[in-house]
Amino acid sequence: MRGSGPLWLAPLRRSPLLIFILLYTVVSGGPFIWVALMSLRTTPEIFASPYSAPSPPHFEKFVDAWTKSNYSTYFWNSTIVVVSAVALLTLIGAMVAHCLARYRFRGHRLVRFVILSGIILPPQLLILSLFQILLEFRLYNTLVGLIAVYVAGHLGMTVYILEGFFAQIPQDLFDAAQMDGYSDLEIFWRIALPIGAPALFTAVTLNFIILWNEFLYAVVLLTEDDKRTLPLGIMHFMGSHQLDIGMAATGLMIAILPVILLYAFFSEMMIKGMTAGAAR
Amino acid sequence: MGEVEIHGLSKRYDGSPDLAVRGITLTVLDGEFMVLLGPSGCGKSSVLRMIAGLEPITSGTVAIDRKIVNEVPAKDRDIAMVFQSYALYPHMDVFANMAFGLRRRGVPRSDIERRVNAVAVKLGLAPYLKRKPHALSGGQRQRVALGRAIVREPKVFLFDEPLSNLDAALRVTTRNELIRQQREIGVTAIYVTHDQIEAMTMGHRICIMDRGEVVQIGPPLDVYRNPVNTFVARFLGNPPMNLMDVTVEDTPAGMSVRFGSCSISAASWPADELRRMGSKAIMGIRPEDLYEGPLREGGVAIQAATIIAVEPLGAETLIAVSIDGVADDVMVRGGRETRLRTGQSATIMLDVSAVHLFDPETTRVIARSQS
Numbered sequence: 001m002r003g004s005g006p007l008w009l010a011p012l013r014r015s016p017l018l019i020f021i022l023l024y025t026v027v028s029g030g031p032f033i034w035v036a037l038m039s040l041r042t043t044p045e046i047f048a049s050p051y052s053a054p055s056p057p058h059f060e061k062f063v064d065a066w067t068k069s070n071y072s073t074y075f076w077n078s079t080i081v082v083v084s085a086v087a088l089l090t091l092i093g094a095m096v097a098h099c100l101a102r103y104r105f106r107g108h109r110l111v112r113f114v115i116l117s118g119i120i121l122p123p124q125l126l127i128l129s130l131f132q133i134l135l136e137f138r139l140y141n142t143l144v145g146l147i148a149v150y151v152a153g154h155l156g157m158t159v160y161i162l163e164g165f166f167a168q169i170p171q172d173l174f175d176a177a178q179m180d181g182y183s184d185l186e187i188f189w190r191i192a193l194p195i196g197a198p199a200l201f202t203a204v205t206l207n208f209i210i211l212w213n214e215f216l217y218a219v220v221l222l223t224e225d226d227k228r229t230l231p232l233g234i235m236h237f238m239g240s241h242q243l244d245i246g247m248a249a250t251g252l253m254i255a256i257l258p259v260i261l262l263y264a265f266f267s268e269m270m271i272k273g274m275t276a277g278a279a280r
Numbered sequence: 281m282g283e284v285e286i287h288g289l290s291k292r293y294d295g296s297p298d299l300a301v302r303g304i305t306l307t308v309l310d311g312e313f314m315v316l317l318g319p320s321g322c323g324k325s326s327v328l329r330m331i332a333g334l335e336p337i338t339s340g341t342v343a344i345d346r347k348i349v350n351e352v353p354a355k356d357r358d359i360a361m362v363f364q365s366y367a368l369y370p371h372m373d374v375f376a377n378m379a380f381g382l383r384r385r386g387v388p389r390s391d392i393e394r395r396v397n398a399v400a401v402k403l404g405l406a407p408y409l410k411r412k413p414h415a416l417s418g419g420q421r422q423r424v425a426l427g428r429a430i431v432r433e434p435k436v437f438l439f440d441e442p443l444s445n446l447d448a449a450l451r452v453t454t455r456n457e458l459i460r461q462q463r464e465i466g467v468t469a470i471y472v473t474h475d476q477i478e479a480m481t482m483g484h485r486i487c488i489m490d491r492g493e494v495v496q497i498g499p500p501l502d503v504y505r506n507p508v509n510t511f512v513a514r515f516l517g518n519p520p521m522n523l524m525d526v527t528v529e530d531t532p533a534g535m536s537v538r539f540g541s542c543s544i545s546a547a548s549w550p551a552d553e554l555r556r557m558g559s560k561a562i563m564g565i566r567p568e569d570l571y572e573g574p575l576r577e578g579g580v581a582i583q584a585a586t587i588i589a590v591e592p593l594g595a596e597t598l599i600a601v602s603i604d605g606v607a608d609d610v611m612v613r614g615g616r617e618t619r620l621r622t623g624q625s626a627t628i629m630l631d632v633s634a635v636h637l638f639d640p641e642t643t644r645v646i647a648r649s650q651s
Contacts, residue, residue: 104294172367175334180381180432181355194371 038249046246061250071251073226074233079258081143081229082211085150089207090200092151093158094166098192100159101166102174118156123216126153134221141223149217154210158203165199166192201269209259230255282345282435282468284308284331289340291326291492301326302492303340308436313462313469315483315500317476319515323492324472328438331470333357344435355384360429361438364445366421368413368428374400375409378428399431402461419450426458430465437462439471443478455481476516480504488512510643513564513636519598519611521636522570526563526606528554537563537637540606542582544632548648554637561646562638567598567613569634572620579629585610587624592616601628 011018038046039061040054065071100112130149131140139145169192177187193200215231222228234255237248284307291301301323308314316324329335331342333354341348349357360381368377375396382392400406403423413421422442429437442458443451459482462469473479479486480500487497488511496508507513513521526539528546535546535554546554554561575581582603589600599612599620612628620626637646 170365170367172363172365173369175329175332175354176361176363176367176428177369177380178334178354179332179359179361180428181384183355186384191369195369197371 035249035252038246039253041246041249043244043246046249058246061246062254065247065250065254069233069236069247069251070225070228071233071254074228074230075254077143077226077228078212078230078255081146081150082208085147085154085211086204086207088147088151089154089158090204093155093162093203094193094196094200095188096155097159097162097166098188098196101163101169102171102192115159116156118153119160123153127216127220130217131220140221141227143222143227146218146221146229149221150211150214153217154207158207161203161206162196162199165196169195198269201266205262205266205269208262212255212259283310284436284468284470285341285343285346286327286331287341287343289327289330289342290338291323291330291335292338298492299338300492301330301338304489304492304494306487306494306497308468308470310468311466313459313471313482313484315479315486316470316472316489317474317479317486317515318489318495319474322489324474324489325440327489328361328440328470328472331436332359332361332438358435359438360432360434360436361440362425362429362442364441366413366425366442366445368421368424370413373410373412374405374416374424374427377413377424378431381428381432395431395433396427399427403427403430403457418446419454422446422454423457426461430461433467435468437467437469439469439473441473441475442471444473444475458482476518480516488515490515506645507564507636508645510562510564510638513638513645517566519567519613521564521566522607522610523638524563524565524603524607524610525640526561526637528557528559528561530555537561537635539563540582540603541584542580542630544580544630544635546637549637549646550649553646557639557641557646560640562640562643564636564638564645565630565634567611569631570601570610570612571629571631572599572612572614572618573627573629575629576631578633579631582628582630585626585628587620587622587626590618590620590622592618601626603628 034051037054040057040059041052042058042061045052045054066075096115100108100115134140134142134145134149137145139148173191173195174187177191182190213231214229218229218232219235222232230251234248234251237244237251286304286306289301289304289306290299292299304323304327306314316327318324326335330337333349333352337350341350343349344357344359369380372380378396378399379392382395387395396409397406400409403426405420405423405427408416408420408424413424416424422445425442439458443454446454455478471478471482483500485498486500486503488495488503490511496503496512498506503512504516507516507521510523513523524539526537529536529538529543530551535549535551536543537546570582571579573581584604586602586604587599588602588608589598591598591600594616596616597614597618597620599614599618601610601612602608603610610628614620638644639646
């Protein structure tokens, strides 16, 4: 028997949940839709009537944003920095997580503590020392410097996500591969990595989203306009003397497009990775 | 060739004060099927893993074909292992699983295909070569694990309780399949199990282990019939051997063993051994060596027995008997047509030639005199 009482009461019983979901959707999706609508309107139109629908929609603003400002440069800078950082993070993070999950060595707990403690340090705390270090290594105001900072800063979280998953891979698989003649590195490459794919997708997606939107390190460590990443580029439309809110909205839509695409492709994998081991 | 020689093998795990394996010495002949049998935690899997090279050796040596391999990594020992969990690579299909070891060894692609296909046909896996392990049944997975070992054509097979994840019916058929494959291929096999039926049916010889030590090695029936101590006597056989405290009497007529109202001659055992033990001994008798009657030659009747349970199993009936003043839970293997009923008093017959006597101090068996 499922539930009790008359059938017509069923929607009423579920209404608190439906109202909550509706409110949550409005709160989280509303601003996004508003920005999406603004991205197709000009700034005077928006100031005249902030909440109206685009009439007519100005699709040409996307072309303008891309061609008439430095947006394409910001986009490629972001792509280079984020793709490189995420690739390095995934590879190094997977290796570290595999080691911590699989091998017991002297200082194991200390190494783990040091790596994972990176998660709890607020970025504001590190920014001055990182600035100094990058200056000394001549990496200040370079994309390589920002990539290095991103990799170091997010390694803890990546290892944290991956270690739990790797620890669940049965030891027998590694033993079997060893008996099949494979070395430790080959076993990592051919067994641990493919089996850990759901967790890797989770790490890739999360890191990509976080780094694509990262502002603090980028604004401090990059000063030249042609080195800037997308979040800094959006600031370009919101200078201290002018506010081109229409173009800023168009810029925002361009900026979040890769994140939406990535999430659309990998969300299922990501959920699988996050819930792995929750139930047998 | 695939002779495995283990000498003085010991293992101590980090953080443990005790040895998990204590100075084991054992030789497995080329082509032999040796079963390591013992209760959980007796060290049998540790021995197997040390032979495989998956576990460092604390002391002692492992030699394959008379070459000590202590320092040889697992991948270079030319050993294949079948795991309890099957350990199939979940991201590879059946073909890739079976070919994985061959690829590493640089076997030409055409040879890999030929060998994998031949083994797949032999094990009935040909229709499943493109399937991933999750799409296979437990029995099929087990066969893939076996196929992966066979296709390597190694010097030695190691099996770590490979049947324990299968249901009872499948276990019997897979067991027979495994025996057939090993006999056909003729490769040395070392098989770890805690299941005595597997040990009795599969091994050329069995090695019984307890608390990290070898207790007895021999052909299954020899070990079953002639256990060296009470541990083996109780561990092998289902129901296990009945053990009863008995009194040894030294009379002018000769030595005898008395239990309850019964007395049997102890002339077959060395008198000085029996005297050394004092008046106490442990008598062991298998359930099938106790019977309802009529009394056969060489038998003796035990009166004052009360039936406390009758368990009809179809082909036979297990009868639990209490013998006054001796033991409360003596098991008798009766025929399927038994007329004995719970609560009834009965006379049970005992085959004197099947009686074992054990030293109560050392629990070791007292060998019968050869004369």
